Amino acid sequence: xxxxxxxxxxxxxxxxxxxxxxxxxxxxxxxxxxxxxxxxxxxxxxxxxxxxxxxxxxxxxxxxxxxxxxxxxxxxxxxxxxxxxxxxxxxxx
Numbered sequence: 332x333x334x335x336x337x338x339x340x341x342x343x344x345x346x347x348x349x350x351x352x353x354x355x356x357x358x359x360x361x362x363x364x365x366x367x368x369x370x371x372x373x374x375x376x377x378x379x380x381x382x383x384x385x386x387x388x389x390x391x392x393x394x395x396x397x398x399x400x401x402x403x404x405x406x407x408x409x410x411x412x413x414x415x416x417x418x419x420x421x422x423x424x
Contacts (some may be wrong), residue, residue: 354379361388362416364400364409367392
């Protein structure tokens, strides 16, 4: 029963946060990891991110989806892309 109450409380908090969230523009550059299936039409997969990313949007394509990109065999390619991003950020600074 304790787990059920915690989960119900979490879902209520999440729903309230989601309903009250108002996105604002971010003036820095945003890196977005997107499923490879969107590589031909990535604007479809990004929605309003282009409007929010005032400093520009860097799109990286990775295999898998939001759940499977974190597991083998896809996680290595995600890690490789993250390393490239970190290396670029250190070079820029």
